[in-house]
Amino acid sequence: MADTKQNPLDDRPGDPAVDNPLHTPEAADASPAVETFAAARETLAEAVEEAAPAAAEDKHAGPTHYVGSTTVIRGRVIPLPVYTVVFITLGILTLFELALAEVFPRGGLTIPIMLLASLTKAALVVWFYMHLNSDSRVFALTLLIPVLMVLLATGFLLIVPIGY
Amino acid sequence: MSEVTVHQQPHTPAQAGHHPSAAARSDNLKFGTWLYLASEVVIFSVLIAMYVLFRVHNPEVVAQFHEGIREWPGIWLVSINTFLLLSSSWAMVMGLRQIQLGNRAGLVRWIALTALLGTIFVVLQYVEYSELAHKGITLYYNQDSTYTDYGMRFYAPTAFHGFHVIVGVIWALYVVMNARRGNYSADNYAGVEVFGLYWHFVDVVWIILFTLIYLV
Numbered sequence: 001m002a003d004t005k006q007n008p009l010d011d012r013p014g015d016p017a018v019d020n021p022l023h024t025p026e027a028a029d030a031s032p033a034v035e036t037f038a039a040a041r042e043t044l045a046e047a048v049e050e051a052a053p054a055a056a057e058d059k060h061a062g063p064t065h066y067v068g069s070t071t072v073i074r075g076r077v078i079p080l081p082v083y084t085v086v087f088i089t090l091g092i093l094t095l096f097e098l099a100l101a102e103v104f105p106r107g108g109l110t111i112p113i114m115l116l117a118s119l120t121k122a123a124l125v126v127w128f129y130m131h132l133n134s135d136s137r138v139f140a141l142t143l144l145i146p147v148l149m150v151l152l153a154t155g156f157l158l159i160v161p162i163g164y
Numbered sequence: 165m166s167e168v169t170v171h172q173q174p175h176t177p178a179q180a181g182h183h184p185s186a187a188a189r190s191d192n193l194k195f196g197t198w199l200y201l202a203s204e205v206v207i208f209s210v211l212i213a214m215y216v217l218f219r220v221h222n223p224e225v226v227a228q229f230h231e232g233i234r235e236w237p238g239i240w241l242v243s244i245n246t247f248l249l250l251s252s253s254w255a256m257v258m259g260l261r262q263i264q265l266g267n268r269a270g271l272v273r274w275i276a277l278t279a280l281l282g283t284i285f286v287v288l289q290y291v292e293y294s295e296l297a298h299k300g301i302t303l304y305y306n307q308d309s310t311y312t313d314y315g316m317r318f319y320a321p322t323a324f325h326g327f328h329v330i331v332g333v334i335w336a337l338y339v340v341m342n343a344r345r346g347n348y349s350a351d352n353y354a355g356v357e358v359f360g361l362y363w364h365f366v367d368v369v370w371i372i373l374f375t376l377i378y379l380v
Contacts, residue, residue: 067261081261087254091247094374098243101379106230111380118375122368129257129364131357135194142198143205150209157217 086128093117190354197358201365208369211321212376218317219380225314230378232299237292239378245288246374252281253367256360263343266350272343275356278363279336282329289326321373328366335359
């Protein structure tokens with residue numbers, strides 16, 4: 001049986017004897033440089049073949065969302081898992097919202113600021129706790145498409161005058 | 165003449181005689197959960213949109229409600245509830261982290277805490293509803309109350325959310341039971357992840373409702 005398997009590293013076209021008029025099989029076999037090159041090429045090909053299945057398995061192996069015991073923010077190492085850092089941030093943002101609602105009169109800039117803080121909190125939960133930062137973008141689309149559609153519908157209802 | 169042999173590759177896992185990998189099954193399960201959550205997004209969005217429209221067209225009624233809940237327990241009770249739900253989400257991901265590390269006992273502890281915090285949330289919401297009913301904020305029509313039209317807009321999203329928390333608590337207890345039976349491990353925790361998606365979604369909905377209904 002003829003071995004039709006193509007070496008992925010062997011991308012040289014055609015017969016070397018035809019491509020290179022100076023090439024002769026006898027000269028090539030005798031050359032130490034060619035022997036060294038051929039040996040190196042075989043070693044490299046074996047290494048690639050061994051590494052490829054391992055890499056493919058690694059892609060699906062083990063915990064996909066595992067987080068370490070520390071969080072790095074702008075080069076600064078915080079000795080807490082990212083989940084805890086996000087939780088503390090959520091707490092601070094909630095306190096900020098409460099302070100804004102209780103101290104300042106409602107209206108003006110307070111409403112958009114509170115809404116922004118709320119959306120930031122929601123985004124933090126979705127991004128870090130629901131793992132959209134590492135999961136497929138398709139998951140994000142399944143969330144975004146209905147949200148956008150409802151926002152459009154609500155915006156439309158808001159601009160329609162009462163009575164219609 | 166050279167001999168040529170053709171090897172037919174199986175096209176599907178069934179033809180190959182094996183099941184999809186654990187990672188592929190986990191991804192499928194998560195995608196199904198995200199599709200379910202998308203339907204929940206539509207339902208909650210309609211309820212929230214209904215509230216927002218009422219809020220825009222009747223600002224005086226909402227202002228009166230906000231004045232009314234300034235008295236104890238009012239906004240503070242709801243704020244405690246908000247922190248409880250945020251803490252439960254944190255407990256949920258910490259539980260997931262424990263099972264990823266292979267610590268089953270840690271998973272049981274954190275998810276049990278999640279269930280406990282969710283239960284306290286529901287109990288406090290019942291207390292809040294009782295207080296509001298005394299102030300005349302009811303679900304049914306009451307011509308003597310200024311909140312007649314407000315009641316439905318308020319209770320529909322918050323009570324529907326409360327129902328989701330109850331479902332989440334039951335699901336958390338189921339996860340705890342499964343964990344105690346040894347059904348999860350460092351290589352098999354898709355069930356925990358899927359529950360986490362649901363629970364965090366419930367948390368996200370409350371984050372929005374808290375600001376829209378009680379603060380803005």
